Amino acid sequence: MSLDAWIATGVVMTIFPLMALTRLGADMILLGAVILLLTLGVIDTNQALAGFSNSGLFTVAFMYVLVASIRETGGIDLIIRYVLGRPTRERSALARLLLPVAGLSAFLNNTPVVATYIPAVMSWSRRLQLSPQRLLMPLSFASILGGTVTLIGSSTNLVVYGLVTQRYPELNLHLFDLAWVGIPVALVGLGYLILLGPKLLPARESVSGVFANPREFTIEMEVDPEGALVDKTVEEAGLRHLQELFLVEIERAGNVVSVVGPGERLKAGDRLVFVGTSDAAVELQQIRGLIPSRDAGSSLEKEFKERRLVEAVVSDQCQFIGQTLRDGRFRTLYGAAVLAICRGGERVRGNLGQVRLQPSDVLLLEARPPFIERHRQSKDFLLISELNGSARPVHEKAPLAWALLLGAIFLAATGVLSMLNAAMLGAAIAVMSGCCSVGAAKRSQDTQVLLTIAASFGVGAALQSSGAAQAMAGGLLDLVGGNPWLLLLGTYLVVALLTEVVTNNAAAVIIFPIVMAGAESLGVSPMPYILTVMYAASASFLTPLGYQTNLMVHGPGGYRIGDFARVGGGLNVLTGAVVVTLVPLFWPF
Structure with missing residues (x-):
């Protein structure tokens, strides 16, 4: 390998332990890596700043505004009120909770969905005389599973889509293309949570009991x-x-x-x-x-x-x-x-x-x-x-907020507008119509996520342009014996493990050029590997640190780290088996 390739490899090998073992934010670590690579001449200015002009990044930002309009008008709260009801058994309670959450998370950022549901679930569990621990972890996992169904289901899907349009302009992913595998993944995962969750979930005293x-x-x-x-x-x-x-x-x-x-x-x-x-x-x-x-x-x-x-x-x-x-x-x-x-x-x-x-x-x-x-x-x-429940938002504009979101989805799905254009138009109307104030739109932007995404592109560009990605891919191909199916399995395992210790966006962006170089060396279609990276980056079930919604329910549910490994371990195996089995059927090598 060239000197630049060794430098890029060393930087990437340093990034992962820093994210896993220090309190430094992923955005600061990746921005520091980009600055170092730029200073050492591994990448040029255009490559360092490419992530800040990527369409996937801006689509994520405008989707945040659309989701904020739903939250500000109490749109999700209306669904909570009419859907949860009063089931008589724990499994029926899980079904009433998890199915709509997964459905919402296919089109909304799952962080506000989970944030809105947590107080309602805490109150609902008291009425049902169930421990919140039996519901909160499945709530987080259902939101993650729902995000695998559509291209806008998670920020990671949009980021990988942005990488695809840059590297393979001839390839085109549509809004519901992920559903061919995403729906089976979601159904298998939800079935696991509803049927086996009650046997695996803890039943210790919750935070409400402690306080x-x-x-x-x-x-x-x-x-x-x-x-x-x-x-x-x-x-x-x-x-x-x-x-x-x-x-x-x-x-x-x-x-x-x-x-x-x-x-x-x-x-x-x-x-x-x-x-x-x-x-x-x-x-x-x-x-x-x-x-x-x-x-x-x-x-x-x-x-x-x-x-x-x-x-x-x-x-x-x-x-x-x-x-x-x-x-x-x-x-x-x-x-x-x-x-x-x-x-x-x-x-x-x-x-x-x-x-x-x-x-x-x-x-x-x-x-x-x-x-x-x-x-x-x-x-x-x-x-x-x-502690005693928060005031209800004014719901008059909730139908308009939902109409804007559904309209943006329809325009993107039918190809009338690009995904970025549809999200941008919907966000602009949401602010002008008063569904979302300017202040709420600004607060809705998760700057750490956006900076992490943007900086990840610079690190990925260093791996690709320096030849490090090709060298790593060569080592990976030697390991799997040039077998495209084993490469697919290896891709899923590596990305799924990395996303537990670093952010899912960073894991996807950094691994992407390595896997694509491997697919090109084999002379096979990159599509199955692109989709596998998307699904694997969402498979954050093993630790509370793997995904933000896991961290959100970890405290209120009174969970321990071992609880996530016990429930999420089987879920990871199941979803992985579904992905590596079905992806080659719908997107052949």
């Missing part, structure tokens, strides 16, 4: 009307920097002061709510001017219009990952106080200020009402929902 009793994690005191703290600020009273306690709210004359600032003045009879360790209650007893609360009922069990109890699932992009709540000044940044943390299905005990946040931690927060709307689209949180 059920506010008195378990709060300590309440009152300001003595005759004491020394009356009319002093929180700072002056020494309540701002207690060792193992946070003052989260003050109940005063039937109202509540939430997220208390240091300048708040204490009044006689104020009821102070602290969160902290049980041992810290002794410290409170020794502060002159504080007396134990005389009201037996917990303040957090009361309803106040100024206060919301909120569950938030920490994203792997959260700036507080690896930091303690106290050092990171969580309350100052977000205007919300952490009452409790749930990790792996169990509440984290001890001094909350010293807990270092991890991805998929579930936080019980006390916040003011604007917090939910302000941070619902924050990249720091995968999911935000009120």
Whole structure:
């Protein structure tokens, strides 16, 4: 191999462990790789920036806006309300949940579908007297399976389609071409989840159970009307920097002061709510001017219009990952106080200020009402929902939002407009008609996904232009003995394993030129390999880190990593068997 090929190979070999073993975002790692390859002369400026002008990237961006219009108008919530119902058995409950989710995910980005369904499923499971753990993981898996049915079912499909149009302009994939194999994959996967899921899924206590009793994690005191703290600020009273306690709210004359600032003045009879360790209650007893609360009922069990109890699932992009709540000044940044943390299905005990946040931690927060709307689209949180259910959106424009999405799908499917043009037109009408505000359209863009996609093209171009892809493909062909079917099986296994430790988009884009070089060397059609890359990149069932929707349900469901391997392992084998069996039948070598 040439020097450029060795450099490109070394960069790619460095990318994968960095993604798997560090907290650096995939977008930053890949952008760094592109900058390095450009600096060393492996790729030129046009190749480095090619991903930023790719049609697949912009189609994903405009589809985000269309999906945001569905979410903003409560379009998915309408389906939840009329479809879930009251089944009497667990398997019928799974069928009612999974079939519509898979259907929606064939046309909508599955992240907002799952985000909308999670609070509804939590409430629904309580009415059915089922553990949410029996429903949330199948919810995520069903959304992934549905994404394999159409070309717009996942961002990965669109990205690979963009690569195909660049490398093979003569090849043309239509919207429903993936359905020939995608529908059997989805049906087999859903059948597995409905029939075997109840035997494999755990039934431990869920987050709602862990957070059920506010008195378990709060300590309440009152300001003595005759004491020394009356009319002093929180700072002056020494309540701002207690060792193992946070003052989260003050109940005063039937109202509540939430997220208390240091300048708040204490009044006689104020009821102070602290969160902290049980041992810290002794410290409170020794502060002159504080007396134990005389009201037996917990303040957090009361309803106040100024206060919301909120569950938030920490994203792997959260700036507080690896930091303690106290050092990171969580309350100052977000205007919300952490009452409790749930990790792996169990509440984290001890001094909350010293807990270092991890991805998929579930936080019980006390916040003011604007917090939910302000941070619902924050990249720091995968999911935000009120503990007692959030307000319903206005549904008047939901039919129009659905009509825009279906219209874009129809125009793309019939060939009247290109997929990019149809998505762009639908997004523009959605904003102009008020189905999606400009702010919501901006917030809907997942910049990490978009940057990862764009930068991946530069890395893929380096492999192709330097000759590294051809060299790797030659080694792969020697390994499979020049057998096209074994190459297909190897492609599925490599991409499916990589997508569990790095992003599915990056895995697909980087492996794509290697596999295509292998197919060209064999002199066979690239189509079966193109489709296999798409299906394999979606097969993220083994770990919660493999796909964003898995991470979203990991915390609220109280799952452990082994739970995903136990349920997802068989699903991976089944879907892989269907793909490598059917793909050559519909797209011969």
